[in-house]
Amino acid sequence: MASTVQAASSRSFEPGGRRGGTGKRVSFAAAGASIEELSHLRDLIEAGRLRPVTDRRFALERIADAHRYAESGQKQGNIVVVVT
Secondary structure, eight states: OOEEEEOSOTTTEETTTEETTTOOBOEEEEOOSOHHHHHHHHHHHHTTSOOOOEEEEEEGGGHHHHHHHHHTTOOOSEEEEEOO
């Protein structure tokens, strides 16, 4: 099934997957290409146990701004690039 990885960066997270100062538990789910793993992720999302977090949206024309923001250290969630 999908593996869960706690704390992506030792600088950003305290032991136990808590982001410094927020008191919120943080975990990351990753799935391979198998049907079973993708079904497990779908089940977690439908059950409300896995929720994607979108930080900001950028138009494709502003892709350089999206990269700068991602590298700034301020990013709290996913960055979405909108292609129209």
